[in-house]
Amino acid sequence: MNRLFQRFQQLDASTTRRVPGLGLAITKALVEEHGGRIAVTSIEGEGSTFSFIVPAAETSVAVQP
Numbered sequence: 681m682n683r684l685f686q687r688f689q690q691l692d693a694s695t696t697r698r699v700p701g702l703g704l705a706i707t708k709a710l711v712e713e714h715g716g717r718i719a720v721t722s723i724e725g726e727g728s729t730f731s732f733i734v735p736a737a738e739t740s741v742a743v744q745p
Contacts, residue, residue: 684720707732 687705711718716734 685718704730 685704685708687702708718711732711734714734716732718730718732720728720730722728
């Protein structure tokens, strides 16, 4: 889990995947660039859940009937 968000890391050692892992590293960088954070919970054999929080600015929206 510690290597999951690092560039060029693949947790699957199979030879069928030849492209270095960048997707989660890029996602983490984008989330953190916007002041947020990303997390993962995982249960072996069942799957993983990724979540992120990004702060949003307060806005006012006028609704027209």
